[in-house]
Amino acid sequence: MMKKIAIGLVILVLLAAGALGFAAYNINSLVAVLKPELEKAASQALGKPVEIASLGASVFPETRLELHDLKLGQENSAQRFSLGTLYLKVALAPLLKRQIAVTELALQSPEIFISKSAEGHTAVQPREQRDAARPAAMQPDSGSAPAKPPLELKLDKFSVSDGKISYRDQQSGRDFTITELDLSSSLSVADQISLPTLKGSAVLASQVKLSLEGSGLDYDLQTGAAKLTQLTLGSPAGSISLNGTLANQGRAGELKLTSPTAIYLDKLASTLSALTGATTPPLSGSVDPNLNISFNAGLLSADGTISLTGVGVKQPGAAVEGIAGLIKLSYSGRGSRFASPKLSGTYNGAPFSGALEGQLLGNLVQISRLNLDAFEGTLNATGSFARDSQDIAAQFDARNLTLEKLNTAFSPGSAPKITGRLERLAGKINGRNNSELKQNLNGDFQLLLVDGAVPGINLAQAVLKSVKDLPFLTEALIGSVPPEFNAAVNSDNTKIDRLQGSFNLNAGTLSTNDLQLQSDLFDLQSAGRVGLDGTLKLTTSFLFNPNFSRALVARTPGLKHLIDQEGRLVIPLVLEGTAPRIIVLPDLAKLARSGAGKVLQEKAGDLLNKALKGKGGKGLGGLLGF
Structure with missing residues (x-):
């Protein structure tokens, strides 16, 4: 043309x-x-x-x-x-x-x-269709070379x-x-069209001012080859420069795209908003592309880098800021690949750094490597996301994350429901990204938390207060606490020395059969359900440690009937609610049956011993008349 x-x-x-x-x-x-x-x-x-x-x-x-x-x-x-x-x-x-x-x-x-x-x-039609539609008098001359x-x-x-x-x-x-x-x-x-220099300007959508400046633009009329020394497009967001060569009437070529001034994302967002009318999130920072593009007979390939400086985006309750690093890109007809050996930034003020590798194949985004250092720990993950169906899948292994820092970053302004060091959280999940994401999630994972606490509730105190109205108790069990344990029992928090368990996630609800908590005064063994909103319902065996159990028995002898073989006071109960508002429901009927049963066993033993002693102290033989 x-x-x-x-x-x-x-x-x-x-x-x-x-x-x-x-x-x-x-x-x-x-x-x-x-x-x-x-x-x-x-x-x-x-x-x-x-x-x-x-x-x-x-x-x-x-x-x-x-x-x-x-x-x-x-x-x-x-x-x-x-x-x-x-x-x-x-x-x-x-x-x-x-x-x-x-x-x-x-x-x-x-x-x-x-x-x-x-x-x-x-x-606008392909050249072949335009030529075929022309009247005979307007048909171009045949021949291999242009006139x-x-x-x-x-x-x-x-x-x-x-x-x-x-x-x-x-x-x-x-x-x-x-x-x-x-x-x-x-x-x-x-023999060729030559434009030694080119300058221009325009206004897009009555709002966005653009500038154009070029040099060394040559087009060979005989071969259809073109050479572009430099063509720079300027906008409020920055500038982009192109240089390279074209061949075969523009159907093949090699181009290099750079940005002499970098592209500023805040101005780019306002420009796009002006052009499309769509609201864009507040962006910050700049990007600097350096891409090599080649194409031939409809096949396009590209490779290069995009440098990030201070990149960020702010949404209500979520601010990603100061992202810096280099992203390597490559594209072919089979898809595109991306990788960054090192990225760093902050999320709601919490610093992070890491590496990323992945690829885009049609509608499928695959993350083959995500290594993240954040919240005083590490996260390694792989995953995929289908853009058409919105299906997601991921495998992850997090180590030594500090829950307080996680809470500050992801729930700013709210008090943490649990604290400690997440020594390990590993597993896999899958689901569908929509308005019912929590209900669509499924998977399995293992948890190990150490050196933590549940603020706002003392489980030991709550259990001791709830155990009452038993035949061998004249008041609530809390009244039997020895003075040397008052500080631990009256604390506002539940100390966590170790919390571990395996979980199955199905339709947004976690279930477990082996949740174990070790604290200063007790161990806890639970099975049941935990919702992603923090609600729980766990059937639990509450096991006070031997030292504390002996001290309680010394003040309330009837409790000795609830001591197990390891010297621990065992309280069966159900935990319900959302931390810190957890309701403790002891199984008083089971406690009564257990205590009464042992009392009956003890009394039967006493009667048997008396009967044996009444036969001259000859034991069972005396009782039987031998």
Whole structure:
């Protein structure tokens, strides 16, 4: 298409320049003859109807041609071009050497309109379809090599002022416009089209100001090869530069994309919001791309890096800030890969650093490696996310994380429900990312927590207060606590020396059969359910340690009937609620049965011993009469 436009431009300029040679003698006749010739030549070159409302020329004081209200395409077509005024200034002497020396070509108020139909089709068609649709008189010449322009063209100054490009999407009902389009350049056309320099500016969607600056743009008319020394697009967010080569009529090439000024994400977000009308989250920091792009016959590949500096995004209750590092990217027809050997930043003020590797295959995002140092511990994970179905899956192994720091980061301003060092949390989960994410999660994992506490509740105290109304108790068990244990029993927290267990996650609920807690005064063994919202219902055996149990028995002898073989006072109970509001429900019936049973056993033993002693102390033989 570019070759045909160039040839059409040469034909236009050639005919106009030839006409200027006779302008001094018969200007009116010249204009009348030249206008249809110009329309015909341009129509053949561009493959669309060209109309010129009026045409004028002058020789003195300068050689000048004016075209007014030039139109390309039908008035109501989905793709059309209109031109307010074209000014062409030509030097006559170079025509004798078969050269066109144009001192100035100016386009004022040109307008291009393109639409997308309700069926999703645009008016821009592949070249083969455009050629097939042309009338016979407009068909391009056959042959392997493009036609060479009949004259060489040199354009000292080429300019476009106050241009406009309109795009209408009838599917979405949205319009997009580029206004205040200004371009200036010099141009030469011989065996190639050369633009030594190019400058321009435009306004997108009436709000975003863009600038364009280029140098060394060359297009070979014989081979279709192009060379781009540098083309820089500037915007409020930063600038992007391209350089490289194209071949095979632009179907193949190699390009390098860089950013001389970096791209500032806060300004990029406001720019995108202005263009699309969508609300974007508050972004910060900058990115610096350095990408190599190659393509051939529709196959695209790319590789390079993106440098991150101070990147962040803030959402209510979640602020990721100061992300710095380098992301390596590669893309081919099979998918894309990404990796970062080192990234660092903060999440709600908590620092983190780590490494990341993964790939994108169609709709599937795979994380093959995530190593994270954060919250005074480490996290290693792999996973996948299907963008179409929103299915997620992950395997993880977290070590030595501090729960207080996790709570500060993920629940800022709220008191922690549990503290300590998460020595290990390992397992796997899967589910579907939607509004019911918690209810969709399934998986298995193991937990080990040490050196922690449950703030706001003392489980030992709660159990001692709840055990009462038993035959061998005259008051609640809390009244039997010896003074030396008052500090531990009256503490506001439950100390955790060690908490461990394995869990199954099904439909958002955790179940366990082996949850064990070791504290200063007791051990706890539980089985039951724990919700992801912190609610729990656990059937529990509460085992006071031997020292504390002996002290209780010394003050309340009836408790000796509840001591197990290891010297521990055993209280069966159920724990319900949400920490710290946990309700302790002791199984008093079971306690009574257990205590009464042992009392009966003890009394039966006493009676038996008395009976034995009554037979002369001969034991069982005496009782039987031996």
